Amino acid sequence: MILETIITSLSPDGTAYLAPMGVHAVNGEMLIMPYRPSRTLDNILATGHAVMNHTDDVRLFAGCLTGRRDWPVTATERVPGWRLACALSHAELELVSMEEHELRPKLHCRVVHEANHAPFRGFNRAQFAVLEAAILASRVGMLPWEKIAAELAYLRIGLEKTAGERENEAWSWLMEKFDAFRQGQVQETEIP
Structure with missing residues (x-):
């Protein structure tokens, strides 16, 4: 199953980097597969962590793809980094292993913390x-x-x-x- 989510990763300067990404839920793991070159990939490899943000505000998906990445964030609870302030829920991830690939490496992550912040009422x-x-x-x-x-x-x-x-x-x-x-x-x- 692929979950359409906004990934936040920690940039070298300590700020949140936001990227829309389809994350594969496979056998209890979250599989992130960014295309190279990728800031998200670089950030996760440097820190070993990422956050999956679940939102029904589709402006975040469109915004990230059109240069609008400045959305309010708040500190995560168990991993170093940031989550979206408007997230309905989020999952904090830890990198477990990486399968190298020239175009699209596979980052195997485990969920170390999850939290719900608001109800999901469905998509129209x-x-x-x-x-x-x-x-x-x-x-x-x-x-x-x-x-x-x-x-x-x-x-x-x-x-x-x-x-x-x-x-x-x-x-x-x-x-x-x-x-x-x-x-x-x-x-x-x-x-x-």
Whole structure:
């Protein structure tokens, strides 16, 4: 199972680095597989820790992919680092082992602490649409534009039917990124 989450890792200067990431839950472990090069990868290897933040505010996913990484954080409880202040829940992770790979190493982590902060009330179709569009934005330059455009057209249907202010704002940030890519202003997405 892949969990769409925001990973916070500790940067060398002690600040939180935020990155949207699909984390694989496998046999009681959390498997983080960032693409190289990756600040998240570098940070986790340097500290041995990361935090999975679970949120229903899809602006964080869109924001991280469009240069908006300045979100309030609070100190973690058991590992050195930070968690999102708006997280509905979070899990503090410790790196257990790494499987080296040229493109996408596997970081095997164990959960050392979990906490719930607010109830999860479910996703609406607009939140799903933004999450899927954010994944597409992270693959700009890797996927053919025709595929991205077709998927965005379909996702827009759910967005238009169920979006609130947060979802519309997140969608607009992603559309700006896609427009910039189409105009040749963005070559590829920075890999978190």
